[in-house]
Amino acid sequence: MSTRYLESLFNPESIAVIGASERSDNLGGMVLRNMLGGGFPGRMVVVNQNDYDNVHGVPCVAKVSQLDFTPDLAIVCTPPNTVPKMIRKLGESGVRTAIVMTGGMSRTHSKTGQPLMYSVRDAARETGIRVLGPNTIGLMVPARHLNATYAHMGAIPGRVAFIGQSGTIASSVLDWAFARGVGFSYFLTLGDGMDIDHDDLIDYLAQDSQTRAILLHIESIPNPSRFMSAVRVASRTKPVIAVKSGRVPESEWIPHDLPAGVCHSDPIYDAMLQRGGVLRVDGLGQMFDALETLTRMRPLRRESLAIIANGVGPGVLAVDRLSHLGGELAELSDTTIEELGKLLPPYWTRKNPIDLNYDASPELYGKAVKILAKDPNIANVLVMYAPTLVQDSLQIADAVVQASKGTRLNILTCWLGQSTVMDSREEFYRAGLPSFFNPEKAVNAFMQHVKHQRVQRLLSETPESFTDHFADRANTRSLVAKALRDGRKHLSSREARQVIRDYGINAIETVYCDDVEEVLEMFAVERRPIDLTIVHEQVCYPFLELTPTQRRYKGTIKNLNSEQAIIDGCRFLVDEYKKHFPDSGFLGFGMQHSYQHIGGIEFSVGITRDEVFGPLVVCGAAGAQINITTDRQIALPPLNMVLARELLRRTYMYKLLKEHSLRPQEDIRAVSETLVKLSQIVIDIPEIRGLEISPLLFNDQGAIAVSIAVDLDEKPSRPIIQAYPRELEEWIVLPKSGKRVIIRPVLAQDEPAHRAFHEYQSPESIRYRFFQYRKHFSREDVAQMVQIDYDREMVFIANAKKEDGDGEETLGTVRVWTDADNLRSEFAVMVDDRMKGEGLGVALMQKMIEYCRSRGTMEMVGDVLPENRPMLQLAEQLGFDIRFNPVEEVMDLRLVLNEPEKDWQKERLKKRGG
Template sequence: MGTRYLENLFNPSSIVVVGASERADSLGGMVLRNLMGGGYPGRLLVINQNDYDDVHGVPCVKKVSRMGFTPDLAIVCTPPDTVPKMIRRLGEEGVRTAIVMTGGMSRAHSKTGQPLMYSVRDAARDTGIRVLGPNTIGLMVPARSLNATYAHMGAIPGKVAFVGQSGTIASSVIDWAFARGVGFSYFLTLGDGMDIDHDDLIDYLAQDSKTRAILLHIENIPNARRFMSAVRVASRTKPVIAVKSGRVPESEWFPYDLPVGLTRTDPIFDAVLQRAGVLRVDGLGQMFDALETLTRMRPLRQESLAIMSNGVGPGVLAVDRLARSGGQLAKLSDRSIDELADLLPQYWTRRNPIDLNYDASPELYAKAVKILARDPEVANVLVMYSPSLTEDNLQIADAVVQAVKGTRLNVFTCWLGQSTVMDARDEFYRAGIPSFFSPEKAVKAFMQHVNHQRVQRLLSETPESFTDHFADHSHTRKLVLRTLRSKRRHLSNREAREVVRDYGINTIETYYCDDVEEVLEAFAVERRPVDVTLIHEVSCHPFMEQRTGRGRYKSTIQGLNSEGAILESCKILMEEYKRFYADSGFLGFAVQHSYQHVGGIEFSVGITRDANFGPLVVCGAAGAQINVMTDRQIALPPLNMVLARQLLQRTYMYKLLQEYSLRPEEDIRAVAETLVTLSQIVIDNPEIKGLEISPLLFNEKGTVAVDVAIDVSDTPGRPIIQPYPRELEEWIVLPKSGRRVIIRPVLAEDEPAHRAFHEIQSPESIRYRFFQFRKHFSREDVAQMVQIDYDREMVFIANAPKEDGEGEETLGTVRVWTDADNLRCEFAVMVHDKMKGEGLGVALMQKMIDYCRSRGTMEMVGNVLPDNRPMLALAEHLGFEVSYNREEEVMDLRLVLNEPEKDWQRERLSSDSH
């Protein structure tokens, strides 16, 4: 739905509370008391059908029609049956936002037969009012003295936004945060989320300068694509930390249909949140621990950790937790070891963790910190202290705080204990240094910082160029469509192999036989050992064992080297088939020469589909001796080589491949290429519902697929991340030079050419584009330019073969950033200096204008320096309105693309322009 009217929700100048009374148990009365107690400065009104003049001193009227003014926000606390009608009346009166706190809306209405909360949703859609809830705790904006909740206490002002789903959890979060001194910019819960949802709020918070971090409590994600798009934008600029409840089937509140090939939903949410750049934590305690490190520590220059303490025990506990969490100890330099040895007893171990001894003084702590600060191998230090009779822990804390000042170290502390160390912990808090009660919590919080940076790196990694987005796979497309027209729901074994071969995946040569006699004939050709598989209709579906639960069913017998063995094996296979799958049509036998592969390493890779999250790429172990489901990992398409490698690294089989493969790097790359290819197959053919290659083995050319199964559906499955829009590619011929140029959306793989394009431009062109001189563009800068969300941004580049014939070069680029409501987009364009006068700027701009107009965007805007005469001339040529902005000292450009159809669009465009 976007951010429409959310400003009225978060910054209302007037509020009406519907259903408030002075009864002690009145929900509306509790809300009204919190509003007044919090010092809300705006106008208040109560609606109550009883004949009250006022409630708690606030004026009261009986009906919506008698309000006398139109409030920005309505808070509805009336009985469930009355809520849909009340929302409709408020919307008709022009109220823009409402909070419905009433619970019990999931029961069906006696007349409509649908749950009341859906009637609320329908009323909101019909009248245009935005609704938070039903069944929400409400909303707090502490900096604006707004406490529109029934919570037992208010929140203190801060820079953290909390968006939850459960009111009871939210109440405990307020209490918890207050005790830790954590303040909030916004605090609210969605409740049933019939209108305003996670993605709407995240879009708003991503743009809010007063919010430095976003905390999410998630029970479900109804609109996966909008959620993914919103969170990916937000997580690039501020930490997003999430708790997802319902990790096991027993705790799932909402029933969930599992995709075939999976036994739990939790790995899906893991993949979604990781791909969105979100740090997922296991509970509320970890959420605040992670918040400590992410907001108080600098970005990590290195991931290793140095540990010091006044005793062996705490250091050992910290190392244990670090190892279990996948972290690593920092290796101290020889110079640091020698300097520490001059300060410590002779029996010191001369390695990390550093034992300062039980009687360590404040001076010793300070000197040790300063030694580590000079060590180029040390970037992060955990300083621990156990209570002792010999020293004052507050003095030690002060010494550490002073020693850290002016260093590049990331320091966090653990003062063990409770009653005697609270003053020291307060000292660290005031100094902005994270502090924890136990070594385990401290290391866990540090590793959350590490994991967050790893997730963030995935958003800006430049992948290897592998997938050919421009290849022709029309054979597969025809095959899939022909299967659907024939009313089949699966491809034959032979057709499935054709699909993966069409995309470049090697397959084992297979002979298809109608009966046993043909099997014997196939064996007689070379008379070397063969594997025989019985094929029937059910076996042509992927993840058959997971679908049927018949893991003991034998469909293949391997290593047959005589006619007798083949006859006996075919008999056994037929008996097994008739026993388990008598109703599944017999399709014959498949014969393959027995394949010898290295070390018994077998992968199972494929595609499955989730009803909410769309296609999923799966990867893990294969083989009868392995619990396949335990190792199966998940990723979201589209994949590139970086993401594919990251998926592979999460599997147990990755470790086996590293250890037992004769050429591990080549085989790792081959599996990653296969995963990228599978991602591309399902993007090109969204009717493919499932695809399984099992096993995937290795030969001298890379990976080889042994068995392939594919099923299809009339309903296309679209990835929740917009893939590369190939349909937007366009070839043009430049009129002056006759040079042939392709204009296409940017790819992450374009990063090297994009960087070269920017670095070769003249200082004047750079100043015109970035409004300042820039001599250098880092890899991270350019990665953000090319790794875009096609749902929110678009970048068209103009590429052509280099004049020397060695590869391609980028000749021009145009980009737009579109707001969450698709009202306005902001453009920037730049053309290679040598292409001036070729008309390339006009071609790029016109393509972007046509694209944004087709998406329904209302306006395109931009800023241009007053002396940028070529751009101003281009803008006037394309029909932009040009005006001088005295405040910013730039020229404002505006082009109307589509006329607004709704009142809220006209209001927003009008208010934004002023």
């Protein structure tokens, strides 16, 4: 993940086109004609071994070595076998970026047998040049008059960036966007993506002030961790909308090896994009519909929708679609119904959707919108109109536009038809109101806005506090380590139960017996009815895939209450086991008392591992009578209670739990807690490959596991989202007060204490920290401070117990924002006014300096108001270079942490004032 040299790609002053000629079918010639047609103002040169004087009027040389200047960007359009050598030459000559348009390099092999595209990657890495492609359509920057593509048409300037993978899809997007009047800030495809990838580009676009939204067409994500880190940063500041193609195995370009317990890869991408704050849509049409609502509508105050139409039919279609998508109709207040009743016939329905009748006039439309604007229950209105003989569609459109001005309503419009309503749609476009041709598309677009806002809430939601019930983790680690040393790939049923108990997950009491005689001995102790399960090697592996015959296997017999019944039961279970699992080693019997106050709805929860996306947490239905994989939902660890509830909410079993559980809220919490604990298990013990609890039932103590299976892998796997780095916690004692303080990374649940910390400080301290006076910090403000991506940001807080012993309070905080290339971290620090003179600021800063230095960050910088003498003294004590910035009228602070080793690092730091 790096934005190194991307400025040269997006804003080149000079370009060399390698391999262009005047042949009509020559790829480089097509690109050159598009650049000339677009009016690129920079310097251009062609490199062609035929040594033409010029190509289409652009000067030409035979070799790269003959160039009398070093271009910022090279566009390579030569045959596949020449490209790796050409990239090496360009890199060695100092060219910073290259676009390789040559295709077929994934299917053309080098002498070593690997596809040539990997030789391009290797040449780029060795020489430091950045490469877009191979097999890319190229790049457009309309505002710079740069059309370095072979596309059939150019893009109009705008504020939307498009990153695709397929050139043919990109061409259709251009057509589509032009017809809708959508302009682009940047337009490009990755092609094979051997160097520059999604995450590099998203990092660049997240910081680009000319880009208001990012559109992604994704076929695959080769580095999910880097992608997730980049997209979580970008989606906090601008909408990111994605189409993921290859949703089923038959359409996947690169087949995905599925993890155990998962039957399709698409839900994994779904979980990833949702966790990254990305709005996923089902196609290009939905992409632009969603773009229209997200960029033209305000944030939603409510998720319900009011509907106005000049007839019953359009309203019914809209309601049907809204219901199908899980949307909600707004409820009209009594005052609204009364006011509308004065305008409408006495036989109107007095409910939403509102039928204004066939002959509804512009005045009636305008008055209806204004009435709804006064209703506190109404935040979003879909206004529809079907063409009639008695009214003019443009006049009605104008009335809606005028009525919408000055209201808090989100208004989207649907003028049905096409030929007679185009002028009205143009009117809406000019007024900034989204408009659609039919009710289904309008409702789809509205629900995309709802979905995006929900996804955004997951990025900034403050989780409720979750008590750490976990017991002896060291015991579990040693248990797993011993099993691996013994060469085992799974834990025994007894060991698997020990793992989940160590993490606070209750399991039904089970006694393991080696044979029938031992079962009889244990039964004789209390002589209570028992349930008996046969244990063999294969059932110790989670997410066991059964053949149709094995699905009829009966591995448990319940309510055995005599010695003979137990003997007969054991014999039956052994026969069943030998019949269905003849190659699986016998391990004994598991004995449970039949009456243990458990039952209810059966869940299957667990952990599985994907080779690309790492550990996954799964949740869904359990039971022999259903296809459990159809309800299995996926989430990425780490989880907190909010994210766990969201995972549970997506399952069908959640609906059953709400409707049929005797204690729905308690059981929902119990399942959510279990999911959080499973997430923690895989973070603490990354050698656990899979863990399945099936079924998970309920008793009066909460959730309880019945059957547990755990398998292992010597190679650990880490989540693609960095978990809370517990190893960075440190305790100190303040010298004056003797107060014991923990300095640790911030957690989302620190939001209440963090908010109180900021609101208790003096106005002057707030101004020193934020460069302005602030009296109030909203929940959203503070949530953004504590919901951080540990890959990109770090916040250390100093917490201590409150004097009354009721919880913790925050006494100080230091944070850094690090750029994508890990060159520079910008810091901000603040200490409670009561702690002045305790050395807490020094402790926090030293902690952060050591952290950034260990990550390889080159330097730490900050801005301080000239009158903030305490901070300037602290900076001087820590060795910062301090200079006055006359332009910003602040003191610039800079501390070198590591020396740059590469030329591009030195150049970038120098350019930034280093």
